[in-house]
Amino acid sequence: MTDPVVLREDDPRTTDLLAHGWRVVARSWGAHAVVDGALVERLRALLSASTAAIDELGRQHDDAIAALDEITRGDYPQSAATPHPAIHRAAIASLRVRGVRITGATEGDRVVAMTAMRRLGDAAETEFTAVAPDRRRRGLAVAVKAAAMLAAIDDGAVRLGTGGSALNEASIRMNERCGYALDERWVTLER
Structure with missing residues (x-):
């Protein structure tokens, strides 16, 4: 088996590889937001709606971040394009050294939702977002993501x-x- 290849879905090499026996084993996406007044207002409204x-x-x-990652790690569909390594104490320290900021929702000593963003010049990219299974469908992912974006x-x-x-x-x-806005679609191909 050859190593997986990750390409944009619209890359001409994708069609060529598929014609030569490669197959799609995973699909992924990319999305971007351009900062303007409307985005800032939207994010503020989303954040203010959360209690x-x-x-x-x-x-x-750090211990609570690692604990949340431990109970949610299996929820990440993983592929060559979307890996999610374990976020233990040493990994958290490494993220911080790289300038990653982790924003979270807490209940006492427990972190129940978190998102991590990394600065890249004048841009910021999300590393991961997680919500405790017993706290899902309450808007926590939206709230921590909005706070991190702001x-x-x-x-x-x-x-x-x-x-x-x-x-x-x-x-x-x-x-x-x-x-x-979703603006990139990716495929992971294997032969």
Whole structure:
């Protein structure tokens, strides 16, 4: 077996590889939001609609961040294009060294939702978002994502990006609510 190849769906090489016996084993997507007044107002409205305690998570939350990742890791549809390595204490420290900020919703000492964003010049890209299984469908993913996006904008980001597996329809809907527009479709191919 050869290594998987990840290409945009509209890349001419995709058609060529499919014609030569390669097959699609996973689909993924990318989405972007351009910062403007309408986006900022949308994000503020989404955040204000939440009653959750949302803030940037510091080192004192590392055990709770790792615990949330542990119980949600199996929920990430993974492929060569959408890996999700374990977020343990050392990984959290590594993320912070790379400038990743983790925004979360807490209940006491427990982190019940989180999203991580990384700055890339004048842009910010989502690393991951997770919500505890017993706290889903309450708007927490939207709220922590909106808060993280607003923090990135406050830090000077003018372009925001995110993406994930096409199998995770809830993530797609959540990101669209936050103002992202799907503008890239990707395929993972294997032979």
